[in-house]
Amino acid sequence: MTIKKSRFVQSLSAFKSFPGQGLPEIAMVGKSNVGKSSLINSMTANSKLARTSAEPGKTRLVNLYLINEAFFLVDLPGYGFAKAPKQEKQKWAEMIEGYLRGSGNLKRVFQLVDLRHAPTEEDQLRVEALRHDELPLTVVATKADKLSKAQRGRCIPVICRTLAVQPWEVMVYSSKDGTGKDALLELVEAEVAPAGENADHT
Template identity: 85%
Template sequence: MTIRKAKFVKSMSAFGEFPGQGLPEIAMVGKSNVGKSSLINNMAGNSHLARTSSEPGKTRLVNLYLINEAFFLVDLPGYGFAKAPKQEKQKWAEMIEGYLKGSGYLKRVFQLVDIRHAPTEDDQLMVEYLRHYDIPFTVVATKADKLSKAQRGRSVPVICRTLGVQPWEVIVHSSKDGTGRDRLLQLIGEETGCGEQEQA
C-alpha cells in the first residue's frame, strides 16, 4: 500500500478521551527510545510528523495519526525508562494498558525491539500481556542500519528465543534506510483492508 496522506489528529492522556471512529488502528509499543515515533514517520514518509528525540521519554501521551483518511497509526509512550520519575512511569504504563485494553478497533500491535540487544524483561512482559489479551502483534527488530547483515543474522534468533516467536514473523526494520518498510506497509494494508484498494 501507499501512504498518500498522514496527519496528526489527537493526543490523549487516557483511553476514554478517544473512543475510536470506527476505523482500524495499529499501535506501536516498545522501550523508550527504541524508535516507535520514527517508525511512524518512516511509514508516512514524513520525518516531521511524530516528534522524536535521542533522549528517551519523548512521547508522553497516546498520539493518533490518521492515514489516508482510512486508519490510525497510534504512537504510545515507551516503557522501561529507568530514569523517569516513578509516578510518571506509572502514568505511562496506565496509558499504554488503558489504550491496548480499551480500543475496540486495534487490529495489530507492532512490538518494537532494538535489533542490537536481547529483548529486556519489560519486552517479555509486554509480549506476555499481548498474548494474554489476545492482541495480535508483530515483532519489529528496528535500527537494523546499525548492524551488518551477518550481525543481524545472529541477533534475530536471540530475539525469537526470548520472545517466543518464529524468525519469519520478525520484521527487520530501519527508519534510517527504509529496510523492511515495504513489508510493514504490506502488513498494515492487510490489517486495515487498505492494501488491495491501493492496487486496484
C-alpha cells in the same frame, strides 16, 4: 500500499472513549528510545509527523495519526526509561495498558525491540500480555542500519528465543535507510483493508 496522507489527530492522556470513528488502528509499543515515533515518520515518509528525540521519554501521551483518511497509526509512550520519575512511569504504563485493553479497533500491535540487544524482561512481559489479550502482534526489530547483514542474522534467534516468538513474526526495520519498509506497509495494508477486500475472488 502507498501512504499519501498522514496527519496528527489527537493526543489522549487517559483512555476514556476513543474517538477513532470505528476505523482500524495499529499501535507502536516498546521501550523508550527504541524508535516508535521514528517508525511512524518513516512509514508515512513524513519526517515532521511524530516528535522524536535522541533522549528517551519523548512521547508522553497516546498520539493518534490518521493515515489515508482510512486508519490510525497510534504512537504510545515507551516503558523501561529508568531515569523517569516513578509517578510519570506509572502514568505511562497506565496509558499504554488502558489504550491496548480499551481500544476495540486495534488490528495489530507492532512490538518494537532494538535489533542489537536482547529483549528485556519488560519486553517479555509486554509480549506475554499481548498474547494473553489475544492481540495480533508483530515484533519489529529496529535500527537494522546499525548492523551488517551477517550480524542481523545472528540477532534474530536471540529475539525469537527471548520473546518466544517465531521467526516469521519478526520483521527487521530501519527508519534511517528504509530496510523492511515495503514489507511492513504490506502487512499494514492487509490489516486495514475494508472487510472482503482481501478475499479470494476466484
